[in-house]
Amino acid sequence: MPNVTIYTDGACSGNPGKGGYCAILMANGKEKIISGGEKDTTNNKMELIATIEGLKALKQKCTVDIYTDSAYVCNAFILGWIPNWIKNNWKNSNKKEVANKQLWLELIALCGYHNVNWHKVKGHSDNINNNRCDEIARKEIEKIN
Numbered sequence: 001m002p003n004v005t006i007y008t009d010g011a012c013s014g015n016p017g018k019g020g021y022c023a024i025l026m027a028n029g030k031e032k033i034i035s036g037g038e039k040d041t042t043n044n045k046m047e048l049i050a051t052i053e054g055l056k057a058l059k060q061k062c063t064v065d066i067y068t069d070s071a072y073v074c075n076a077f078i079l080g081w082i083p084n085w086i087k088n089n090w091k092n093s094n095k096k097e098v099a100n101k102q103l104w105l106e107l108i109a110l111c112g113y114h115n116v117n118w119h120k121v122k123g124h125s126d127n128i129n130n131n132r133c134d135e136i137a138r139k140e141i142e143k144i145n
Contacts, residue, residue: 003063010070011043019141021053023050023051025057033136044072052106055111069123074118
C-alpha cells in the first residue's frame with residue numbers, strides 16, 4: 001500500500017466569511033497541491049474540505065499521514081468525538097447538532113477506506129509545509145469577489 005503525506009489548512013476572512021483551503025500531497029518525491037475557496041463559509045468548513053479534497057485526490061488505497069493545525073478535525077478522530085456524535089444522533093456534548101455533518105460523513109468514509117494517521121501541528125509556527133498550506137489557502141481567499 002502506497003504511503004502518502006498530506007498537509008492541510010483552511011482559512012477564513014471573517015468567520016463566517018470568504019474562505020480558502022489547501023492540501024499538499026507528497027509521495028515518492030512528488031508533490032501535488034489542491035486548493036480552492038468559497039464565498040460564504042467558516043474556518044472549520046475549510047479545514048474539513050482541505051482534508052476531504054486531499055484524500056479524494058488519491059487514486060488508490062493508501063496509508064496516509066495527515067498533518068493539520070486544526071484541532072477541530074484532528075481531535076474528532078484522535079479524541080474519539082465521532083463515535084459519541086454517532087451514538088448521540090449527531091449531537092455534540094452541548095446537545096446541539098454537529099456542524100458540517102455531511103462533510104464529516106464524507107471524511108469518515110474516506111478515512112474508512114484509507115489507513116489514516118493523524119498529526120496535529122502547531123499553526124503559524126515552524127512547520128514549513130503547514131505554513132505553505134496557510135499561504136495558499138489565504139491566496140484563494142483573495143481570488144473571491
